[in-house]
Amino acid sequence: MKVLYFAWLRERIGQPFDEVETQAVTVADLVAELAAREPRYAAAFADMSAVRVALDQELSDLEAPLAGVSEVAFFPPMTGG
Amino acid sequence: MRAGRVDIGALVSFSGLVRDLDGSLNSMTLEHYPGMTEKALQAIADQAMERWELQDVLIIHRFGRLQPGAQIMMVAAASAHRASAFQAADFMMDFLKSRAPFWKKEDAGGAVSWVDARVEDEDAMGRWSKG
Numbered sequence: 001m002k003v004l005y006f007a008w009l010r011e012r013i014g015q016p017f018d019e020v021e022t023q024a025v026t027v028a029d030l031v032a033e034l035a036a037r038e039p040r041y042a043a044a045f046a047d048m049s050a051v052r053v054a055l056d057q058e059l060s061d062l063e064a065p066l067a068g069v070s071e072v073a074f075f076p077p078m079t080g081g
Numbered sequence: 082m083r084a085g086r087v088d089i090g091a092l093v094s095f096s097g098l099v100r101d102l103d104g105s106l107n108s109m110t111l112e113h114y115p116g117m118t119e120k121a122l123q124a125i126a127d128q129a130m131e132r133w134e135l136q137d138v139l140i141i142h143r144f145g146r147l148q149p150g151a152q153i154m155m156v157a158a159a160s161a162h163r164a165s166a167f168q169a170a171d172f173m174m175d176f177l178k179s180r181a182p183f184w185k186k187e188d189a190g191g192a193v194s195w196v197d198a199r200v201e202d203e204d205a206m207g208r209w210s211k212g
Binding site: 004006007041054057058059073075076077078079080081 | 178
């Protein structure tokens, strides 16, 4: 699946997306896998209260299952308007 | 929105501008999530049309680098009567603030920083929950 990062998550990780092969069942499982990769990922996901997630471009949450999902996006709380 | 029709009695628009209260802001840059942005804005417009008697709504949101004073976004709601138009515009603004995938970054006083989400903006969403 494609995993996208926006705003300061993109900056901390140092790239806008990853192509990920994963057996993660939920979003939280995927976060744990990514955070274990390298310190820059661990830094980005250190405070999950400051991270929002979208699954296939719909807002979701950490407990959501990843079955059938092709695009996951992580980003801080939105500040548009 | 008004072209070719005369059934609109009230047209409310709101414009958000890049604010610089103390002269320290060089620019503001908006990042967004292409694909999700279009879906989120359409969903906000659809919800407004569903909840109020409206003839039409409009949402425009810019991204990229903007100078102080520049327009960031605008919403407009057209209705037969003013109450629906005001409420729908207010509703669309609250949803844009915390449900549309935009992120603001400020370049001010030589430092670049992401704008924090305001708790008030999330709380404002509660005004629209259907009881």
